[in-house]
Amino acid sequence: MSDLHNSKAWTRRQFLHTGLMMTSATMTIPLFLQRSASAMSLQAAGRRSVPGVPDENVLVVIQLAGGNDGLNTVVPFGDANYYRARPGIAIPEQQVLRLGSDHEVGLHPAMTGLNELYDAGLLSVVQGVGYPNPNRSHFASMDIWQTANTGGVGDGWLGRFFDNQCAGSPEADARMQSGQCGEIGIALGREAPLAMQGRQIKPIAFESPDLFRWVGADLHESLEDGYHDLTGMRAHKEGKPPATNHHAGSNAEFLTRTALDAQVASEKIRSAVARGTGANYPNTGLGRQLAMISAMIHAGLETRVYYATMGGFDTHAGQGGPQGQHANLIRQFSDAVKAFYDDLGATGHDQRVLTMSFSEFGRRVSQNGSNGTDHGTAAPMFLAGPMVRPGLLGNHPSLTDLDNGDLKFNLDFRSVYAGLLQDWLKADDREILKGSFRPARVVSSR
Amino acid sequence: MQSTTQRRTEPDTPPLPPRPSASLRRIPDSDFGYDQARHLLWRAGFGGNSSQIRALSTMGVENAVALLVDPSRSAAPSPVASDRFDANIMQPPTAEEVRRYREAQRTQNEDLIAQFRLRRQQQQRSDRRQVADLQRWWLERMIETPRPLEEKMTLFWHGHFASGYRKVENSYHLFQQNQLFRANATGNFGNLLAGIIRDPAMLGYLDNQLNRRAAPNENLAREIMELFALGEGNYSESDIKEGARALTGYAFQGNDFVFRQNLHDTGSKRLFGRSGNFDGEDFVKIILSQRACSEFIAKKLYEFFVSFVPSDRRDPAYDPIVSVIRQLARTLVQNEYDLAPVLTQLFQSEHFYEQRFIADQIKSPVQLVVGAVRSLNTPVRDLGILNDALTLMGQQLFEPPSVAGWSGGRSWINTSTLFVRQNIMTFLLTGRTPSGYDPLADVERHNASQLLDDLAQVQPGADRDAKQVASYLARFTLGPNPNPDRLRVLHEFVESTGSRVTPDTVTGMLALITAMPEYQLC
Numbered sequence: 001m002s003d004l005h006n007s008k009a010w011t012r013r014q015f016l017h018t019g020l021m022m023t024s025a026t027m028t029i030p031l032f033l034q035r036s037a038s039a040m041s042l043q044a045a046g047r048r049s050v051p052g053v054p055d056e057n058v059l060v061v062i063q064l065a066g067g068n069d070g071l072n073t074v075v076p077f078g079d080a081n082y083y084r085a086r087p088g089i090a091i092p093e094q095q096v097l098r099l100g101s102d103h104e105v106g107l108h109p110a111m112t113g114l115n116e117l118y119d120a121g122l123l124s125v126v127q128g129v130g131y132p133n134p135n136r137s138h139f140a141s142m143d144i145w146q147t148a149n150t151g152g153v154g155d156g157w158l159g160r161f162f163d164n165q166c167a168g169s170p171e172a173d174a175r176m177q178s179g180q181c182g183e184i185g186i187a188l189g190r191e192a193p194l195a196m197q198g199r200q201i202k203p204i205a206f207e208s209p210d211l212f213r214w215v216g217a218d219l220h221e222s223l224e225d226g227y228h229d230l231t232g233m234r235a236h237k238e239g240k241p242p243a244t245n246h247h248a249g250s251n252a253e254f255l256t257r258t259a260l261d262a263q264v265a266s267e268k269i270r271s272a273v274a275r276g277t278g279a280n281y282p283n284t285g286l287g288r289q290l291a292m293i294s295a296m297i298h299a300g301l302e303t304r305v306y307y308a309t310m311g312g313f314d315t316h317a318g319q320g321g322p323q324g325q326h327a328n329l330i331r332q333f334s335d336a337v338k339a340f341y342d343d344l345g346a347t348g349h350d351q352r353v354l355t356m357s358f359s360e361f362g363r364r365v366s367q368n369g370s371n372g373t374d375h376g377t378a379a380p381m382f383l384a385g386p387m388v389r390p391g392l393l394g395n396h397p398s399l400t401d402l403d404n405g406d407l408k409f410n411l412d413f414r415s416v417y418a419g420l421l422q423d424w425l426k427a428d429d430r431e432i433l434k435g436s437f438r439p440a441r442v443v444s445s446r
Numbered sequence: 447m448q449s450t451t452q453r454r455t456e457p458d459t460p461p462l463p464p465r466p467s468a469s470l471r472r473i474p475d476s477d478f479g480y481d482q483a484r485h486l487l488w489r490a491g492f493g494g495n496s497s498q499i500r501a502l503s504t505m506g507v508e509n510a511v512a513l514l515v516d517p518s519r520s521a522a523p524s525p526v527a528s529d530r531f532d533a534n535i536m537q538p539p540t541a542e543e544v545r546r547y548r549e550a551q552r553t554q555n556e557d558l559i560a561q562f563r564l565r566r567q568q569q570q571r572s573d574r575r576q577v578a579d580l581q582r583w584w585l586e587r588m589i590e591t592p593r594p595l596e597e598k599m600t601l602f603w604h605g606h607f608a609s610g611y612r613k614v615e616n617s618y619h620l621f622q623q624n625q626l627f628r629a630n631a632t633g634n635f636g637n638l639l640a641g642i643i644r645d646p647a648m649l650g651y652l653d654n655q656l657n658r659r660a661a662p663n664e665n666l667a668r669e670i671m672e673l674f675a676l677g678e679g680n681y682s683e684s685d686i687k688e689g690a691r692a693l694t695g696y697a698f699q700g701n702d703f704v705f706r707q708n709l710h711d712t713g714s715k716r717l718f719g720r721s722g723n724f725d726g727e728d729f730v731k732i733i734l735s736q737r738a739c740s741e742f743i744a745k746k747l748y749e750f751f752v753s754f755v756p757s758d759r760r761d762p763a764y765d766p767i768v769s770v771i772r773q774l775a776r777t778l779v780q781n782e783y784d785l786a787p788v789l790t791q792l793f794q795s796e797h798f799y800e801q802r803f804i805a806d807q808i809k810s811p812v813q814l815v816v817g818a819v820r821s822l823n824t825p826v827r828d829l830g831i832l833n834d835a836l837t838l839m840g841q842q843l844f845e846p847p848s849v850a851g852w853s854g855g856r857s858w859i860n861t862s863t864l865f866v867r868q869n870i871m872t873f874l875l876t877g878r879t880p881s882g883y884d885p886l887a888d889v890e891r892h893n894a895s896q897l898l899d900d901l902a903q904v905q906p907g908a909d910r911d912a913k914q915v916a917s918y919l920a921r922f923t924l925g926p927n928p929n930p931d932r933l934r935v936l937h938e939f940v941e942s943t944g945s946r947v948t949p950d951t952v953t954g955m956l957a958l959i960t961a962m963p964e965y966q967l968c
Contacts, residue, residue: 139612153848181862191838192862201759202860211867211880216872216957222942226958229937243931252806252929254856255864255963262861 066313070362070379078104113338130378130409146195159198272299378409468766491594493821496900604853646698682737805925811839
């Protein structure tokens with residue numbers, strides 16, 4: 001590419017060159033039928049059915065949509081500039097939840113949940129995360145975080161992880177054969193985020209398990225039976241080959257195969273969520289999502305990445321300080337993650353689940369004329385789990401050396417991604433991120 | 447030459463894909479019947495109801511195709527009121543407003559800055575509402591149009607000359623672009639290409655506002671060559687640079703094209719071996735004169751209406767398909783890029799009706815939804831819900847994923863979209879959503895009487911026999927050779943409900959059929 005002009009349409013060229021016209025041979029995803037029920041329970045017992053496949057660590061991504069105000073989340077109470085810039089909404093020093101005695105930052109008072117995790121050594125607060133030439137548009141910046149590309153173009157970074165895991169190596173082929181790739185990524189929400197969209201592998205996405213099934217089955221029992229039959233589930237459960245005889249490689253055969261995969265995934269997910277784990281979760285959007293994720297992990301789904309979303313963070317007006325709009329949001333986030341790790345601890349899965357949160361940008365240092373804040377730049381990320389390097393990582397961005405009123409970032413978010421890919425998901429970060437970013441050591445080596 | 451009514455002789459073994467004929471000769475009327483009319487209506491439109499299929503099946507292929515291709519043969523669609531959409535929705539600030547804003551910035555007048563910001567946000571919010579309105583408007587138009595090919599070609603051009611709202615950020619510009627596509631739907635490709643370089647939505651989408659003599663921007667020139675007219679490998683980087691120079695100054699002001707003479711590079715350019723002080727119009731003419739252009743457009747049309755070119759050259763269909771595309775390209779050139787003759791040739795041809803292509807194309811989300819309403823005469827119920835479903839299925843109108851449009855084919859299908867596709871069908875047939883009955887959605891019952899009447903006409907009494915109704919519905923929805931196993935499941939359902947033909951059992955049959963994997967094909 002000779003011209004690096006930063007235009008969405010322009011820089012999508014790279015995306016285009018890899019051949020978008022999906023013809024029959026290239027697009028065939030041989031998502032094989034799931035293994036039998038007995039093999040699935042082996043999985044739940046933690047034993048690998050495919051020898052040599054690396055550890056099945058799980059990553060849970062929580063997207064805080066709208067631009068979470070980092071400065072009122074991880075509060076620099078030791079810096080007078082903070083109070084000068086935010087007379088109406090700053091968190092008073094005495095209300096900040098301290099993060100250890102020698103730090104001059106602390107958590108928003110509503111984050112009692114995450115504070116407990118911090119004290120238990122289960123939380124990593126990574127400060128000053130951003131990227132060069134920050135974009136303050138919701139869509140553009142979110143695309144940047146999701147594609148790990150400053151042009152915001154291409155497939156999702158997690159989608160590329162899925163593609164990497166499911167094709168191009170003997171391990172990948174084994175994974176594909178065993179059926180793991182059919183549910184390798186699950187996104188909760190109506191639409192799967194770009195981050196999870198690979199070139200070949202697409203995530204499962206649903207808002208609630210009820211929506212991840214055919215609703216016509218509710219109309220009449222005979223319809224349910226008929227549907228069971230025509231998706232191939234009846235034959236599959238009886239151990240018989242599919243009854244239709246479409247010729248190999250045809251669109252009809254592809255559709256038939258996908259229909260069966262969908263039905264298998266649907267039944268698995270719905271029964272997992274229905275069983276649950278018995279734990280209590282806050283009755284909030286994020287709480288419900290994490291409860292479902294925990295249930296799916298507990299039921300032994302082979303999903304490697306789960307994606308949850310929480311919106312509302314675009315606090316341009318009346319943001320509030322220790323109480324109010326932002327406080328409520330951050331409380332929901334904190335309480336849900338605490339409940340999640342309590343649950344994972346009780347069910348014994350905490351060692352293999354790492355949770356990461358991010359937002360598309362932070363907010364400006366000074367409050368605006370409406371007791372709110374406008375789109376900003378660098379902000380903290382949270383990482384939770386027994387495997388994370390606990391404590392406060394990185395440096396807080398300077399409140400005086402600003403970029404036109406915005407914080408300058410200290411750590412490129414792709415370094416965090418690289419660290420997670422390399423040390424947690426055990427995957428080739430350079431290939432997946434299409435570039436070399438020094439991996440942030442966020443996963444503990446203990 | 448393979449007869450289109452040939453049956454498979456060995457129903458138990460998977461049949462080999464037949465090698466299609468490469469003949470663009472007109473199919474004899476004796477070979478153009480129900481199944482062919484059905485296929486034509488699905489491909490050259492969004493499917494036909496039983497009356498339409500019946501009518502076309504008896505009028506001969508020439509008349510049937512002409513009915514679809516020639517707009518004068520069908521009623522005019524209702525005109526769009528001039529104030530249907532707000533043309534001023536993204537009015538750029540006046541010079542005075544700009545001056546006041548700069549003043550506010552300089553004096554750090556926070557209140558005034560906040561006011562401007564608020565106004566801009568409100569403007570953007572209104573614009574987003576209007577683009578959603580635009581989406582619903584177009585969806586309704588596709589559902590109701592008496593000229594389905596015109597709307598289908600409009601959709602084709604939208605995917606071909608792709609522009610997306612996220613970048614354009616002006617719903618009225620996108621409306622204008624949509625009207626440009628509609629006006630030239632089955633018209634002349636040359637006119638369309640000449641029109642697109644003056645289209646504000648496209649000029650904004652591909653940054654041609656920034657393309658000026660002192661600092662050329664190659665985006666538009668490149669995408670015209672790579673994606674809109676010639677295809678990769680059929681131009682050089684130098685052609686792109688020179689093409690960009692020819693397009694300098696092609697800009698817009700408000701909703702209108704404006705040629706900025708002072709920004710235009712009037713120097714001599716060298717394009718594809720020719721030299722001259724080319725401007726944008728010259729650029730278009732030179733592109734059209736390239737052989738690669740007719741072949742590129744012919745291929746795109748072919749892949750949209752018939753099938754993708756197989757990636758495996760050993761596929762028996764590869765050679766015939768490549769040959770057909772070449773013939774279509776010649777027709778395009780012979781007719782100076784008039785589209786009607788090449789579409790007519792294709793839709794009348796023996797190749798088009800080859801068994802291989804019948805019920806073999808994965809429906810786009812629009813095709814699925816619009817096709818269901820038009821062919822099954824379901825109530826529309828709720829345009830908002832239907833429009834929403836299109837997004838979930840991966841085809842948001844006015845928001846193609848990139849300048850390359852939608853990939854189509856198998857990329858439409860994954861485990862999540864498959865459920866959305868099945869469920870939107872159930873919604874159309876019964877009004878039922880996954881969360882129950884939407885109280886605001888129209889709970890009108892679907893009336894299948896037109897289908898039953900059609901059956902009664904060709905086979906008196908069959909409309910009262912549940913099994914025959916089931917078989918008829920399967921052929922109507924799935925095509926001439928529904929898979930025997932699917933028929934078995936359908937017949938078992940019929941038996942389980944007492945083998946009666948009632949509105950409920952017919953709805954049930956259709957619910958089951960539309961949940962079949964093969965229903966995703968047309």
